[in-house]
Amino acid sequence: MLTHRSPADLYRHGLRLLLAADIDGWVALWDEDGVFEFPFAPPGAPARLEGRAAVAAYMRDYPAHIALHAFPRLEIHETRDPETIVVEMAARGRAVVEDEPFAMDYIAVVTVRDGRIVRYRDYWNPLNAPASLRP
Known part of the structure; x- marks a missing residue:
């Protein structure tokens, strides 16, 4: 069972898991x-x-x-709802299939309840996505 973290702490922990390519750990942060x-x-x-x-x-x-x-830029904004944060961030890395630099900016609205992500709205720009991620 997760310890009760603030939404911002849980989100930062999730980013560390993504940097480590620990997808199972990241998914474990989610509510059923x-x-x-x-x-x-x-x-x-x-x-x-x-x-x-x-x-x-x-x-x-x-x-x-x-x-x-x-994640060279990370700004987490608290809202009037203590369970919901708004995140502005930039992610950098490599597009594996294309072996090219990956650079994506995101805005996310994330709600955490009882230490788990219950809603995540990811406002990323699909026009900037590597070809391997496009449908």
């Missing part, structure tokens, strides 16, 4: 019924994942596509 949404999902890509199992299936091959090296 957590929802992962992609409001800017392109046609053919999922716009909504429901449940930890769906998140795990979606993220399973992430390290085969993206090798993350750093």
Whole structure:
């Protein structure tokens, strides 16, 4: 069982797991019924994942596509809802298949309840995604 962390602490911990390519550890931060949404999902890509199992299936091959090296910019904004944060960040690494630099900026709205992610809205730009991540 996770210890109760603030949403910001849990999010930072999740980034450390992603840098370590520990996808199972990252997925373990999710509530069994957590929802992962992609409001800017392109046609053919999922716009909504429901449940930890769906998140795990979606993220399973992430390290085969993206090798993350750093999050050089991370700003976490608290909201009036103590369970919800807004995150602005930049991710840097390599697109594995293309063997090219990976640079993506994100805005995310994340809700954590009882130490688990229950909702994650990921506002990433699919036009900047490496070809291997496009549907």
